[in-house]
Amino acid sequence: MKTSELFQHKKVLSFEIFPPKQTENLAAIYQTVNALKELAPDFISVTFGALGTKNNQRTLDIASTVKHTYGVESVAHLPSSQFTKRDVQALLTRFKQLGIDNILALRGDDITEHKEKKDFHYASDLIEYIKSEGDFNIIGACYPEGHIESVSILDDVRHLKEKVDSGCDQLISQLFFDNDYFYTFKERTELIGIDVPIQAGIMPVVNKRQIEKMVKMCGVNVPKKFLKMMERYEYHPEAMRDAGIAYAIDQIVDLITQGADGIHLYTMNNPYIAHRIYQAVNQLLIAS
Ligand code: FAD
Numbered sequence: 001m002k003t004s005e006l007f008q009h010k011k012v013l014s015f016e017i018f019p020p021k022q023t024e025n026l027a028a029i030y031q032t033v034n035a036l037k038e039l040a041p042d043f044i045s046v047t048f049g050a051l052g053t054k055n056n057q058r059t060l061d062i063a064s065t066v067k068h069t070y071g072v073e074s075v076a077h078l079p080s081s082q083f084t085k086r087d088v089q090a091l092l093t094r095f096k097q098l099g100i101d102n103i104l105a106l107r108g109d110d111i112t113e114h115k116e117k118k119d120f121h122y123a124s125d126l127i128e129y130i131k132s133e134g135d136f137n138i139i140g141a142c143y144p145e146g147h148i149e150s151v152s153i154l155d156d157v158r159h160l161k162e163k164v165d166s167g168c169d170q171l172i173s174q175l176f177f178d179n180d181y182f183y184t185f186k187e188r189t190e191l192i193g194i195d196v197p198i199q200a201g202i203m204p205v206v207n208k209r210q211i212e213k214m215v216k217m218c219g220v221n222v223p224k225k226f227l228k229m230m231e232r233y234e235y236h237p238e239a240m241r242d243a244g245i246a247y248a249i250d251q252i253v254d255l256i257t258q259g260a261d262g263i264h265l266y267t268m269n270n271p272y273i274a275h276r277i278y279q280a281v282n283q284l285l286i287a288s
Contacts, residue, residue: 001073002101002102002137002169003042003073003102003137004137004139004169004170004197006042006043007262010042010285011256011262011263011285011288012042012043012197012199012261012262013285014041014043014045014075014172014199014262014264015041015043015045015267016044016045016264016265016266017029017032017033017036017045017046017047017267018046018047018050018269019046019047019048019058019062022058026058030065032269032270032271033062033065033066033072034070035274036271037072038275039278042073042262043072043074043075043102044066044073044074044075045063045075045076045077045102045104045172045264046059046063046066046074046076046077048077049079049082049110050077059076059077060076060091060094060095060098061098063075063098063100064098064100067099067100068099074100074102075103075104075139076103076104077103077104078091078104078130079107079109079110080106080107081118081120082108082110083119084118084119085119085120085129088119088126088129088130089133092130092134096134101136101137102139103130103136103137103138104139104140104141104172105123105130105138105139105140106123106126107120107121107122107123122159123140123141124159124162124166127166127167128166131166137169137170138167139168139169139170139171139172140170140172141172141173141174142172142173142185142189142198143156144173144176144181144182144185144200145174145221146219147174148218148219153185153188154188157185157194160189160192160194161189161192161193161194168196170196170198170199172199172201172264173185173201174201174218175202175203175214175220177220177221177222177226177247179251181221182200182260183258186260197261197262198261200251200252200260200263200264201266202251202252202255202263202264202266203248203265203268204244204245204265204266204277205226205230205240205243206237206244206268206270206273207240208230208231208234226247229244229247245277248265248277249280252277253281256281256284256288257284265277
């Protein structure tokens, strides 16, 4: 099933998971999937090579198992930066064999110095290629505060429009901690004529180091009250976890109330946190 069709009927709730390291076995990730399944998510997406690790076969296998064994619609991420056109063609054949309909098509971060030799420079090049290779539902990434390499937010939104025009059916945003960035971004996308659904990406904070890493990698702003929260509970892991969950719930309540198309929760493979958040916002999602 194409996940973009879901937005016609409801606010979409999805979870993101990442594959275990190549040396670890898969039991833990399937325990996570089993626990997430209880929350009846609209889909679960599986990252691919995020943070520099190559998990290609595992990503596809997990996405296939999520769909066929656990009965939850799945999305497999596909970053083009590690691959030639021939590699991607082989991967798309595998997607078809496994019956995976939904692809989060990305450029990836692994940009080598030989960029000019790459077959795909931008995600939009990959999207155009996927479109020509089959009837997939294609999802793109977007950045409410602008992509970290972009010259300006306006330039980034212009490129986003090109990306959507190249064949994106839906968008998922990078994490953010200040909803106002998302609302301003939404206005900009509407003004430029982007009309596909946009899910807001929310990452519940569990520790200060994790956030510092994310902020460095993604260049997102950290509001003062959020910073204070992290400083206050830095050495109290359970209090920090509770505060992080409360902060994420607060963001989601506001986003849903203000009409966001859906929420994509970066679960960090932690079903306990997803459960707590789900319990707090489920009725809200149903009523909206
Ligand atoms: P693009 O859309 O190509 O944009 C990259 C940059 O190029 C932007 O600054 C954009 O403004 C600019 N640009 C685009 N088109 C043009 C053009 N024609 N001319 C000039 N500039 C242009 N990474 C992984 O490796 N694996 C994952 O599983 C993964 N999952 C992710 C999930 C989500 C929801 C998000 C938000 C990100 C994810 N990433 C993942 C990270 C992503 O790969 C990086 O953010 C990467 O740096 C950009 O990817 P993109 O697809 O957004 O690139």
